[in-house]
Amino acid sequence: MSSRPSARPAARRPLPKAVLFDMDDTIFDHALTCRDALRAVRATYPYFRRLTLDTMWTEYSRLLEAEHPAVLAGTVGPDVVRAERFRRLAALCGQSLTDREATRLSRAYRRQYQAKRRGVSGAKGLLERLHGRTVIGIVTNNQVDEQETKLSFLGIRPLVHFMVVSEGVGVAKPDPRIFRIALDRAGAEPAQTVMVGDSWFSDVVGARSAGIRPVWFNRFHRPRPEPIPVTQVDSFRAASRVESALAGNAGELRGPAR
Ligand SMILES: [Mg+2]
Numbered sequence: 376m377s378s379r380p381s382a383r384p385a386a387r388r389p390l391p392k393a394v395l396f397d398m399d400d401t402i403f404d405h406a407l408t409c410r411d412a413l414r415a416v417r418a419t420y421p422y423f424r425r426l427t428l429d430t431m432w433t434e435y436s437r438l439l440e441a442e443h444p445a446v447l448a449g450t451v452g453p454d455v456v457r458a459e460r461f462r463r464l465a466a467l468c469g470q471s472l473t474d475r476e477a478t479r480l481s482r483a484y485r486r487q488y489q490a491k492r493r494g495v496s497g498a499k500g501l502l503e504r505l506h507g508r509t510v511i512g513i514v515t516n517n518q519v520d521e522q523e524t525k526l527s528f529l530g531i532r533p534l535v536h537f538m539v540v541s542e543g544v545g546v547a548k549p550d551p552r553i554f555r556i557a558l559d560r561a562g563a564e565p566a567q568t569v570m571v572g573d574s575w576f577s578d579v580v581g582a583r584s585a586g587i588r589p590v591w592f593n594r595f596h597r598p599r600p601e602p603i604p605v606t607q608v609d610s611f612r613a614a615s616r617v618e619s620a621l622a623g624n625a626g627e628l629r630g631p632a633r
Contacts, residue, residue: 388622390509393561395554397572398515401592402498403525409435412487419483425468438463447516447547457481494529495594497611502534504614510561513538514554514570516547516577536561548574549581558585569621575600590620
């Protein structure tokens with residue numbers, strides 16, 4: 376009886392030496408926390424119901440994104456820009472707010488935001504799964520206090536070896552220097568490292584500029600901004616698939632968007 380060698384599965388690559396994660400909308404769920412807080416604000420301030428929740432969220436996110444570089448640069452404080460953001464949002468609903476009203480509204484939002492905070496679904500479980508098997512770092516653009524508070528709130532401090540915050544090191548993603556600082560903290564070379572994040576510009580482009588392989592966390596199924604092959608995951612809940620993507624196993628690499 377002739378025997379043929381059985382087909383063997385391709386060898387699975389091991390995890391990289393270091394895995395770097397973005398914080399906001401990769402581990403901490405800013406987007407859905409923000410949406411819930413805005414929903415609560417609408418319940419208290421009826422003029423916001425002139426916008427749908429989706430539109431309010433989109434406009435709020437757009438204003439936040441536009442202001443973020445100035446906050447990162449320290450040229451304006453987060454409380455000031457938050458009040459201004461709500462003044463502009465109210466103006467879109469035909470409501471003119473005094474500075475005092477805008478400040479009161481922004482504080483009401485902030486209280487709701489703090490109360491509704493949560494992690495991205497599956498993120499903590501993924502960190503627990505990776506813990507002890509690779510060096511885990513966080514590379515994030517924000518204020519140090521804000522990000523330290525999130526680490527504690529999420530209960531992930533024991534799972535993370537280090538966190539590099541733009542405010543703390545004076546340089547922000549996508550600048551390759553912030554990734555080099557993280558590599559130094561991890562004791563890893565770029566080729567031994569993967570960066571996971573939701574922002575194409577900050578995380579994917581930034582990591583590539585430092586020679587680090589990016590994994591794009593695209594849970595909202597956004598179109599790929601550039602036709603370059605980048606590994607993508609849209610959820611952390613299927614941890615074994617995510618792990619395979621981190622390892623760079625065949626089948627996880629997605630080509631250019633059609
Ligand atoms: Mg992010």
